[in-house]
Structures are given as structure tokens and as C-alpha cells.
Amino acid sequence: MKLFRRNGLHLKRASLPPQTKDDPIHVRIRDLHKSYGDHHVLKGVSLDIHRGKTNLIIGPSGSGKTVLMRQLIRLEKPDSGRLIVNGIDMARLEGLQLAAVRRTFGMVFQMSALFDSMTVFDNVAFPLREHTNLARDEIRSRVMDRLAAFGVEAAAQQLPAQLSGGMQKRVAVARAMILESEILIYDEPTTGLDPITTEMVDELIIEAEKMFGVTSIVISHDMASVMRIANYLSFLHQGEIVATGTPEELMRSEHPATAEFIRASRISLD
Amino acid sequence: MPDAVPSAPATPDKRSKLRATVSDAGEWLIKALLSPFVEISALFKLLWESVFWGIRPPYRGWLFVEAMEFIGIGSIFLVSLTAVFVGGVLALQLVDGFRDFGAENQTGAVIGLALAREVGPVFAALMVTSRAGSAMTTELGSMRVTNQIDALITMAVNPVQYLVVPRLVAGFVMVPVLTMLFNVVGVLGAFFVAVALLGLDPGVFMDRLKWLVDWDDLSQGLIKAMVFGVAVTLIACRQGFYAQGGAAGVGRATNRAVVQSAIAILMLDYLVTSLVIGQGFF
Numbered sequence: 085m086k087l088f089r090r091n092g093l094h095l096k097r098a099s100l101p102p103q104t105k106d107d108p109i110h111v112r113i114r115d116l117h118k119s120y121g122d123h124h125v126l127k128g129v130s131l132d133i134h135r136g137k138t139n140l141i142i143g144p145s146g147s148g149k150t151v152l153m154r155q156l157i158r159l160e161k162p163d164s165g166r167l168i169v170n171g172i173d174m175a176r177l178e179g180l181q182l183a184a185v186r187r188t189f190g191m192v193f194q195m196s197a198l199f200d201s202m203t204v205f206d207n208v209a210f211p212l213r214e215h216t217n218l219a220r221d222e223i224r225s226r227v228m229d230r231l232a233a234f235g236v237e238a239a240a241q242q243l244p245a246q247l248s249g250g251m252q253k254r255v256a257v258a259r260a261m262i263l264e265s266e267i268l269i270y271d272e273p274t275t276g277l278d279p280i281t282t283e284m285v286d287e288l289i290i291e292a293e294k295m296f297g298v299t300s301i302v303i304s305h306d307m308a309s310v311m312r313i314a315n316y317l318s319f320l321h322q323g324e325i326v327a328t329g330t331p332e333e334l335m336r337s338e339h340p341a342t343a344e345f346i347r348a349s350r351i352s353l354d
Numbered sequence: 355m356p357d358a359v360p361s362a363p364a365t366p367d368k369r370s371k372l373r374a375t376v377s378d379a380g381e382w383l384i385k386a387l388l389s390p391f392v393e394i395s396a397l398f399k400l401l402w403e404s405v406f407w408g409i410r411p412p413y414r415g416w417l418f419v420e421a422m423e424f425i426g427i428g429s430i431f432l433v434s435l436t437a438v439f440v441g442g443v444l445a446l447q448l449v450d451g452f453r454d455f456g457a458e459n460q461t462g463a464v465i466g467l468a469l470a471r472e473v474g475p476v477f478a479a480l481m482v483t484s485r486a487g488s489a490m491t492t493e494l495g496s497m498r499v500t501n502q503i504d505a506l507i508t509m510a511v512n513p514v515q516y517l518v519v520p521r522l523v524a525g526f527v528m529v530p531v532l533t534m535l536f537n538v539v540g541v542l543g544a545f546f547v548a549v550a551l552l553g554l555d556p557g558v559f560m561d562r563l564k565w566l567v568d569w570d571d572l573s574q575g576l577i578k579a580m581v582f583g584v585a586v587t588l589i590a591c592r593q594g595f596y597a598q599g600g601a602a603g604v605g606r607a608t609n610r611a612v613v614q615s616a617i618a619i620l621m622l623d624y625l626v627t628s629l630v631i632g633q634g635f636f
Contacts, residue, residue, distance in 0.1 A: 183510040191508040197501035211509050
């Protein structure tokens with residue numbers, strides 16, 4: 085909550101019990117709806133995101149995963165429903181208040197979305213330059229520390245286009261975490277990557293959670309990857325969460341679409 | 355003469371198909387008629403957002419300098435090159451035309467007036483559109499389709515403030531500067547052709563130019579240049595900022611930006627001229 089005080093903003097709290105750092109639920113999504121014209125994509129999504137854990141949202145293509153991700157970080161405004169982060173309903177915020185709450189989140193896009201006109205160093209330094217008054221040396225030291233933590237310090241002066249997909253992902257995670265965001269969202273982080281890089285990205289997500297204690301939300305349909313990293317798993321089907329729990333619980337789900345999805349992915353608890 | 359064969363009555367299936375086709379055509383026509391208004395309202399919305407975010411801190415000075423360098427300094431060669439030839443061809447045509455009734459001494463005056471009021475601002479804006487406007491649309495469009503604009507939003511940086519405002523300000527400032535450059539280089543080109551190649555007296559050329567062209571003419575051109583500068587950068591930014599559909603979508607957006615800018619320059623030229631001289635309204 086220091087963030088909101090620092091910005092001098094008075095945010096209206098949601099009518100829910102106040103959340104603290106001890107609250108195991110970091111984000112509460114309640115009855116979230118989103119339509120595009122006649123196409124009703126999210127049909128009342130309700131979901132709890134567990135603090136300091138890796139929470140995965142899986143589902144077949146077209147189930148609404150990316151739309152849910154875009155609502156989560158308020159790239160789009162939901163038609164209705166609530167999105168409670170640290171006791172604040174993000175679904176109702178606008179302008180500067182929304183910008184302040186957004187800084188709780190870091191986002192790693194599917195294609196990394198690094199600024200291609202900037203070097204790796206400038207990409208990671210960007211949030212610090214925008215949101216802090218740190219001296220140049222302090223920014224340099226923080227950025228290099230973070231790049232070193234993810235093993236990409238040697239690429240600091242390179243442009244994103246000169247890096248491999250896996251390295252771009254590492255830089256994207258370093259950038260997303262430079263402001264010490266509480267929640268990291270990964271959109272399809274392993275799509276289009278080879279098996280070795282996929283495993284590397286999985287380790288990266290686990291490292292980020294362990295090293296910095298962040299809450300991770302991963303949108304994916306890569307079941308092999310899911311089973312490696314998930315603490316909690318939710319299955320999104322036709323715009324609704326139809327099954328949620330630990331990976332073991334989901335593997336035993338009797339919901340037809342969930343069971344079919346897991347069967348088709350040829351993953352077993354063994 | 356064979357008997358006329360009565361046509362078979364339309365079946366319900368054929369009728370519903372016909373109705374659907376008419377309905378689709380009607381929808382398409384309405385959309386086509388409304389699209390210019392939709393486009394103009396989107397431009398005004400972006401302009402309003404730019405003003406709103408432009409007056410708010412933080413002020414990122416280096417972005418303004420970069421945008422001015424890109425639009426202004428980067429266009430100097432192109433603007434100068436076109437100005438030399440436009441000035442030259444104007445001199446060629448006017449000396450040839452005026453000689454028929456012994457008025458070639460007025461060449462400098464007419465060229466000066468044409469450049470200051472019309473040709474300078476219109477050509478400078480067209481050159482900025484073709485060089486910088488299309489590049490701006492492509493750059494912003496690529497940023498849009500690769501989620502870089504979304505990344506800015508997730509980092510709590512307003513993309514209009516960061517990407518659009520510096521370019522709009524640069525257009526507003528640099529197109530008038532390029533217009534002045536076009537005027538000066540255009541006159542030099544005309545002077546060279548009229549005096550060195552066609553034998554006009556240099557003193558008469560300059561004297562007539564100074565006699566007819568005054569500050570009002572220059573300021574009319576500069577007002578137009580400011581309007582064009584905002585219009586072409588706004589159109590370029592709007593098309594790039596809202597581009598969709600991958601690389602092909604960016605290509606289409608760039609194409610639209612160039613076409614719309616060229617049309618906007620010519621339409622605004624008439625509008626501003628009629629406002630400034632107080633005539634020519636419908």
C-alpha cells in the first residue's frame with residue numbers, strides 16, 4: 085500500500101475484508117464478463133490467485149485465456165465483475181489510479197514485447213527511469229544486478245533482435261521485475277519455443293518465484309510445462325473456469341472438457 | 355414470336371437470399387458513408403487525448419528533440435531537393451508564359467507569392483508525409499502488433515503521452531521550419547533558372563519579389579504549415595497507433611496514412627486559405 089500513499093492517491097477500497105500480506109489470496113476475480121459485440125467471451129469468471137505461488141490458467145485455444153489476461157492487467161475494461169488486488173477493485177479504476185495499481189503487476193508477453201529501438205540495458209532500465217528518481221549509477225547497478233540474476237548481463241548493450249527467443253524471455257522477465265512488482269503475468273511463455281528453451285523458461289518462472297517471492301500467473305496450453313511449474317491450476321472452458329485446484333486435483337477432474345483436454349495432452353501424474 | 359414464358363415465382367429461399375444481399379449492400383453503403391466521419395472523430399479524440407496528456411508531467415524533453423530531429427533535420431535534404439526543382443520549373447513556365455505579353459519581369463513576384471502562400475507549405479507537408487509520416491505509422495504500427503504499446507501500458511506509462519505527443523509537437527514546429535527552407539531554396543532555384551538560364555535581369559527579379567511578397571503572405575503560409583504539421587503527424591500516429599492485423603495490417607495502415615494525409619493537406623489548404631482571406635466559403 086506504500087505505492088498508493090507515495091502517489092498521493094486515495095483509492096476506493098472494494099467492499100471486502102481488507103487484504104494484508106498474510107492473506108493467502110493475492111487476487112480475487114469475481115463474476116468477470118467480457119463481450120466483443122455479440123461474442124460473449126468471458127461468462128462470469130471467478131478465480132482466486134494464490135500469493136507467492138505459481139498459478140496457471142490453462143484451456144484450449146479460443147477459450148478466452150488471452151482475453152482474461154488482458155482484463156487482469158486492465159489492458160481492457162471488463163463489462164462487469166470485480167478484480168480485487170490488495171483489497172482494491174481494479175475493474176472500476178481509471179486514469180492515474182489505475183496506473184498506480186498497474187505497477188503492482190509485471191507482464192511478460194508471448195513475444196516478449198521488448199522495445200526494439202532500445203538496447204537490453206535500456207529496456208530493463210526503462211521502468212526505473214520512468215517511475216523513480218534514482219541516480220544514473222544506481223539505475224546502472226540495479227539493472228546489471230537484475231540482468232546478472234537472469235544470466236543475460238553479457239547482452240546488456242545488444243538490441244533485442246540480436247538475442248535468441250530464450251534470452252529475450254529472460255530480459256522480458258528482468259524488465260517486468262525491475263520495479264519489484266508483486267505479481268508477474270506470463271502470457272503463453274513457452275509457445276513457439278524449442279523443448280530446451282521451454283524448460284529454461286519454466287526454470288526461469290520458478291526462479292523468479294523463489295528468488296523474489298512474486299505471485300506468478302501463467303496463461304498456457306503447454307501441459308508438459310504446466311505440470312513442471314504449477315502450484316495451482318485452473319481450467320478455462322468456453323469463458324468459464326470449470327475446474328480449479330492443485331495439478332493433482334485437476335488431473336483427477338471429472339469435468340468432461342477438462343478430462344478430455346488432459347487426456348489429449350498425454351500427461352499423467354506418473 | 356414465341357409466347358412469353360412467365361417467370362417462376364421466387365421461392366422463399368431465393369427471397370431470403372435477396373433480402374440478405376440487399377441488407378448487406380445497405381450496411382456496406384451506410385458504413386462507407388459514415389467512415390469519413392468516424393475517422394475524423396477518431397482523429398479529434400486522439401488530438402484531445404494528446405492535449406490532455408501533453409500538458410501533464412512528466413515532460414520527456416529528449417523525446418521531443420528526437421522527434422524534431424527525425425521530422426525536421428531528417429527532411430532537410432528531401433525538402434531542399436524538391437524545392438530547387440519546383441522553383442526551377444515555376445520559373446521556366448512563368449517566364450515562358452509571361453513573355454507572350456511582355457510581363458516576364460513579374461516572374462520573381464509571382465514565384466515568391468506562390469511559394470510563400472501555397473507551394474511552400476503544401477510541398478513541405480507532402481514531403482514530411484512521404485518520408486516521416488509513413489515511417490511514423492510503420493514504427494507505431496509495428497509497436498502495436500508486437501505488444502510494445504501494451505507493454506508501455508502495463509508499465510504504467512501512457513502511450514499517447516510517450517509516443518504521440520512528441521511527434522505532434524515536432525510536426526507543429528518543424529513543418530513551418532521546413533516550409534521556410536522550401537521557400538528560400540525554391541526562390542534560389544527559380545532565380546537560377548530565370549536569371550542564369552533564361553536571361554532575366556537579377557535586380558528586377560529580386561525587386562519584384564520584394565515588392566509583392568510581404569509578411570502577410572509568409573504568415574499565411576506558416577499558419578498553413580502549422581495546421582498541416584499537426585494534421586499529417588496526427589493521421590500518421592492515429593493509423594499506426596490503432597493498426598491491427600500483423601505485418602499486412604501495418605502495411606495497410608501506412609498506405610491509409612499517406613493517402614489520408616495527402617487528401618487532408620489539400621482540403622485543409624482550401625479551408626485555411628478561405629478562412630485567412632475571408633472568401634470562398636460555400
